[in-house]
Amino acid sequence: MNRLLFIVCAIICTNIYAQNPIKGKVLEQTTQTAIPYATIYLPELETGTVTNNNGEFSIELPKGTYKIVVSYIGFRTQSQNISVPTKDYLTIELSESAMEMEEVIVSTPFHKLQSENVMKVEQKKIKDLKASGALTLAEGITNIAGVESVSTGNSIGKPVIRGLSSNRVLVYTQGVRLENQQYGDEHGLGINDAGIESVEVIKGPASLLYGSDALGGVLYLNPERFANMDTSSGDASVNYFSNTKGYSTNVGYKSSSNGFKFLIRGSLAEHSDYDTNQYRVTNTRYREQDLKAGLGYQASNFKTEFRYNLNNSKLGLPEEIGIQSTAKTPMLPYQSVDNHIFSSKSTLFFEDSSLEVSLGYIYNNRKEFEDHHHHHEHKDHDDHDDHDYHDEHDEHDDHDEHDEHEEHEEQEENHDEQERLEAALNMKLKTFNYDIKYNLPAVGRFETIVGVQGMNQINSNYGEEILIPDATTNDFGVLATSHIHFETIDVQIGARYDFRSINIEDNFDKTFNSFNGALGFKTDIFQNITARLNLATGFRAPNLAELASDGSHEGTNRYEIGNENLTNEQNFQIDLALEYKNEHIEFFANAFYNKINDYIFLNPNGELINEDPVFLYEQQNASLYGGELGLHLHPHPIHWLHLESSFETVTGKLDNDNYLPLIPANSLTNTLRAEFNTTSIKNINAFVKLRSTFAQNNVNTYETVSDNYNLFSVGAGGTLTIFKNDLDISVSATNLFDTEYIHHLSRLKSDGILNMGRNVNVGVTYSM
Template identity: 75%
Template sequence: MNRLLFIALCLFSASIYSQNIINGNVLDKNSNTPLPYISIYLPELETGTTTDENGEFSLEITNGTFKVIVSAIGYETKSLIITTPLEAKLSILLSESAIEMEEIIVSTPFHKLQSENVMKVEQKKVKELNASGAPTLAEGITNIAGVESISTGNSIGKPVIRGLSSNRVLVYTQGVRLENQQYGDEHGLGINAAGIESIEVIKGPASLLYGSDALGGVLYLNPERFADMNTSAADASLNYFSNTKGYSTNAGYKSSANGFKFLFRGSLTEHSDYETKKYNVTNTRFREQDFKAGFGYQASKFKTEFRYNLNNAKLGLPEEIGEQSTNRTPLLPYQNIDNHIFSSKSTLFFKNSSLDVVLGYVYNNRKEFEEHHHHDEDEDEDDHEDEHEEEEHDEHDEAALNMKLKTFNYNVKYNLPKLGKFETIVGVQGMNQTNTNYGEEVLIPNATTNDFGVLATSHIHFEAVDVQLGARYDYRTIEIENFADKDFNAFNGAIGFKTNIFNKVTARLNLASGFRAPNLAELGSDGTHEGTNRYEIGNLDLKNEQNFQIDLALEYKNEHLELYANAFYNKINNYIFLAPNGEFIDDDPVFLYQQENANLYGGELGLHLHPHPLDWLHFESSFETVTGKQDNDEYLPLIPANSLTNTVRVELNSNIIKKSYAFVKLRSTFAQNNVNTFETTSDAYNLLSAGIGGTFKVFNNEMDVMLSATNLLDTEYIHHLSRLKPDGILNMGRNINIGITYSL
C-alpha cells in the first residue's frame, strides 16, 4: 500500500512539475556578439535568470503565454511575448542605450514597461534613493519629482503627492494596502527600506484601481524579488550617518529550487538626536527593528507566495530644544509602534487567461507614552542625576494612548482572454477593519469599517494610439461604537490615451475621477491630540471627497536626450480640513473638521542629457510646482514649496571598479508665501549634496561601497512641511553617510 502511495505521489509530482525548458541567447544588435549577464525576467511568473558568459540562458516554465523582459545597463530594455512550448531556440537582439533600463510597472493592472504604459508612473530603485544619503525611506522618496514628506524630525515622515497626503495617498506594500492610522500628521510611513526593491508613484486619482483613499495618488512599494531559478544569494550591509551618530544594518538570504523559493531579511536602525549648526534637536532619536520573510511555490498552472513583515519602532516626539546628548533611547514623550503585515498572493493560469488572488492582514499597535504617565514622576529630581537613568523607561509604564488597528483586505482580479485589440480585467476588492482602544486616552473611537468595490478596466491597442479606460463602484460602512453608523458610496471612472504625436515625442492624456470617504478620525474624533497639541472634534455630517483630475504628460526621448513636461489640474469637491473655532478645552485650542471645495494645479518639468560621445556624463534637472486653493480663495495648508533640482552624475565601468558613479546635486527650494491662514511663510534655501560609489570584487564576491554627503554647506533652513516649523526648529545640518554592502 505504501509503495502504491509512493508511486501515486511521484506521478502527481511529475504532473505538477511538467514544465517546458526554454533555451535562448542574447546578442548585441549591431555587432551580433553574445551579451553575458543579461537579466531575463518573466513578471507574471515572478521568476527569471541571467545569461552566462556566452550570452546563453535556459529557463523552466509552464505552458502558456507570458511576457519576457530582457534588460541590462547600457542597453534598451526589451519586452516580448512568448508562448510555450517554443518550437525553436529564442534569439534576442538588444540595442545599446545610455538611458537607464526600464522596469515593469507593477502598480498598474497590465504590468507593462513605462514606455508602453498609458498612465504616467514614476519608478525609482531604493538602492538609488539610498545612494542620496537619506536616513529613512520617507526621506528618500522626496528625491522623486512631485513627491514630498511631512516630517517630524528624521524618524516620522508621511508621503505628499502633488500637495495631497494622509488618507488621500494610499500606500501599498507586499501587494496589500498598508493601514497604520495614517490620518495623523505625526504618524509615519511605518516601513523600513531594507527588503524594498523599488518604489512606484501614481500621481493623481487612482480610485479606479484601488478605491477610497487613492484620491491623491498611490505609493507602491515593491518587495525584493526572490532569487532567480536554481540560485541562492546572501548579502549584508552597514550604513553610518555622521550627523546623528546613527547606523542602519541589514542582512538577508534567499534561495530558489525545484519550484520552491524563500527569503528572509532582518535589519536594525538607531539614531540619536539630529544636529544643526546651533544645537541638537532634542528627542528626534529613534530605534527601529525590522524583519521580512517570504515563501513561494510555483507549479504547472499555479503560483503562490506568502510574505510577512514585522516592524517595531520606538520614536521620540520632539517638543522643544532641551537636553543635548548623543543617546539613542527616546525620552518621554515617545511612540512605540508594532506593525505586522501578512500577505498572500496567488495566480491560477488557464489556457488564455488567469486569476489573481491577493489577501492581506495588517495588525498595527500604536502606543504613545507621556510624562504624566511615568511611574517616577513624583520622585525628587535629585534621584535622577544619572543621565543614563533619565534615558531609560520602565517598559511596563502604561501607555496614555494604546490603539490596535486590525485590517483584512482582499483583491481578486480575473484577466480575461485577449479579444482582438482588447486586454480586459474585472475584479472585486474589499476591506474589513476594526479599531480598538486600550489606553486611558481615547481620541479615535472604537469602530468597524467595511469596504467593497467592483471594477472593470481595458487596455485597447490601436495602430496609432493606446487607450485605457475603466469604471468602478465602491461602498463603505463605518459602525462607530455607541455613537453612529455611516455609509458612503461612489461611482468613478478613468480614461487615458497614449500616442506618438511627433517623431520620438510621446503624449499621455489621462482623465480620472476619484473619491475618499471620510475616515474615522474625521467623523468621530473627540479628544486632545497630544502629538499636535489640539483638541479635535469630528463631524458626522461630512460627505465624500470627490475629485476630477486632468493630467497631460509629454516626453521626448532620443539616444542622448530626454525631456518631459507633466501638467495637472485637480478639482476636489468637499475637501476636508481642520480649522480652529477660537475655543479651548483643557488649555488646548479646539479644532473642527470642515469641508470646502478646493483646486490644485501644477506639474513637473525635467531633462536628462548624456551627450555623445561622453555617454558616461549625465546632467539632470527637474522643476516641480503645486498650488492649492479653496473656493473661498484661501490657500490649502501643507502645500510644498516650488523646487528646482540640478544633478551632474558620472557613471563608469572598469575591470577594477564596476558600476562606479559620482554625483553633485543642488536642490533649490523657493520661498513659500502661499500659505493657509494658520500657517507661516517659509524662506528660500539651497542644499548641496554629493556622493561617490562603486562595486569591487572582494574574495570573488561583489562589495558595494558608497560615500555621500547631504547639506554639505551646513545650511540653516526649515522645510515648509516640517512639523517642527511653528517652533522655529531647524532641519538637519551636514550629514556624511558611509555604506558597505557585501554579496555572496
C-alpha cells in the same frame, strides 16, 4: 474505482509539474555579438535567469502566454510575448542606450514597461534613493519629482503627492494596502527600506484600481525578488550617519530550488538627536528593528508566495529644544509602534487567462508614553540650556559630551520604569483585505481585467486617552478595466463601484458609496515624442478622526471636533504628460488639474478648550494644479556623463480663495552624475546635486510662510571584487555647507526648529 482515481491523480500531477524548456540568445543589435549576464525576467511568473558567457539562456516554463523582459546596463530594455510550449529558438537583440534600464510597472494591472504604459508612473530603485544619503524611506522618496514628505524630525515622515497626503494617499506594500492609522499628523510609514527593491508612484486619482483613500495617488513598495531558479545569494550591509551618530545595518539570504523559494532579511537602525549646527533637536532620536521573510512555490500553471514583515519602532517625540545629548534611547514622550504585515499572493494560470488572489492582514499597535511630571522637571534645565547652545558650536559639542554620559546613566536607571508605564495612548488596528483579479483571455486588441476588492478593519482603544473611537469599517468594490491596442494609439478605460460602512460603537453608523472611472490615451504624436492624456475620478470616504474626534490632539496642540455629517470627497483630475527621448536627451513635461468637491479640512473657531485652540472639520470645494518639468542630458560621445534637472510646482486653494495647508514649496533640482567602469572597480558612480527650494508664501490662515534655501550634496560609490564577491562602497554628504533651513512641511516649523544640518553617510554592502 482505484484505477480511475490513480489515472486522475496522474493527469493532475502531470499538469502541475510539466515544464517546457525555452532556449535563446541575447545579442547586441549592431554588431550581433553576444551579451553575457543579461537579465531575463518574466513578470507574471516573477522568475527569471541570466545569460551565460555566450549570451545564451535556458529556462523552463509552464504552458501559457507570458511577457519576457530582457535588460542589461547600457542597453534599451526589450519586452515581447512568448507562447509556451514552443520549439523556436529565441533571438533577442538589444540596442545601446545611455538611459537607465526600464523596469516592469507593478502598480498598474497590466504589468508593462513604462514606455508601454498608458498611465504615467514614476519608479525608483531603493538603492539609488539610499545612495543620495537619505536616512529613511520617507526621506528617500522626496527625490522623486512631485513627491514630498510631512516630517516630524527624521524618524516620522508621511508621503505627499502633488500636495495631498495622509488618507488621501494610499500606500501598498507586499502587494496589500498598508493601514497604520495614517490619518495622524505624527504617524509615519512604519516601513523600513531594507528588503524593498523599488518604489512606484502613481500621481493622481487611482480609485479605479484601489478604491477609497487613493484619491491623491498611490505609493507602491515592491518587495525584493526571490532568487532566480536554482540559485542562492546573501548580503550584509552597514551604513553610518555622522549627523546623528547613527547607523543602519541589515543582513539577508535567499534561495530557490525545485520550485520552492525562500528569503529572509533582518535590520536594525539607531539614531541620536539630529544636529542643526546651532543645537541638537531634543528627542528626535529613535530605534527601529525590522524583519522580513518570504516563502514561495511555483509549479506549472500555479504559483504562490507568503510574506511577513515585523517592524518595531521606538520614536522620540520632540517638543522643544532642551537637553543636548547623543544618547539613542528615546526620552518621554515617545511612541512605540509594532507593525505586523502578513500577505499572500497566488496566481492560477489557464490556457490564455489567469486568476490572481492577494490576501493581507495588518496588525498595527500604536502606543504613546507620556510623563508630564517628568517633562516639567526638565523645564528649568531646558531654559538653562537655551542660553548655552546658541553661542558657539564648539561649546555645543562640549555640552553634548558632558551631558551624554549624565543622561545615559539617567536613562539606564529609568528605562525599565518607562517600559512599565501605562500607555497614555494605546490603539490596535486590525485590518484584513483581499484583492481578486481575473485576467480575461485577450480578444483581438483588448486586454481586460475584472476584479473585486474589500477590507474589514477593527479599531480598538486600550489606553488612558482616546483620539478616535472604537469602530469597525467594511469596504467592498468591484472593477473592470481594459487596455486596447490600436496601430498608433493605446487606450486604457475602466469603471468601478465602491461601498463603505463605518460602525462607531455607542455612537452612529455611516455608509458611503461612489462610482468612478478612468480613461487614458498614449500615442507617439511626432518622432521620439510620446503623449499621455489621462482623465480620472477618485473619492475618499471621511476617516474616523474626521467623523468622531472630540479631544486634544497632543501631537498638533489642537482640540479637534469631528463632524458626523461629512460626505465623500469626490474629485476629477486631468493629467497631460509629454516625453521626448532620443539617444542623448530626454525631456518630460507633466501638467495636472485636480478638482476636489467637498474637500475636508480643519478650521479654527476662535475658542479654547484646555488651553488648546478648537478646530472643527468642515467641507468646501478645492482645486490643486501644477506639474513637473525634467531634463536628462548625456552628451555624445561621453555617455558616462549625465546632467539631470527637474522642477516641480503645486498650488492648492479652497473655493473661498484660502490656500490649502501643507502644500510643498516649488523646487528645482540639478544633478551632475557620472557612471563608468574600470578594470578594477565596477559600477563607479559619482554625483553633485543642488536642490533649490523657493519661498512658500501661499499659506493657509494658520500657517506661516517659509523662506527659500539651497542644499548642496555630493556622493560617490563603486563595486570592488573581494574573494570573488562584490563589495559595494558608497560615500555621500547631504547639506554639505551646513545650511540652516526649515522645510515648509516640517511639523517642527511652528516652533522655529531647524531641519538637519550636514550629514556624511558611509555605506558598505558585501554580497555572497
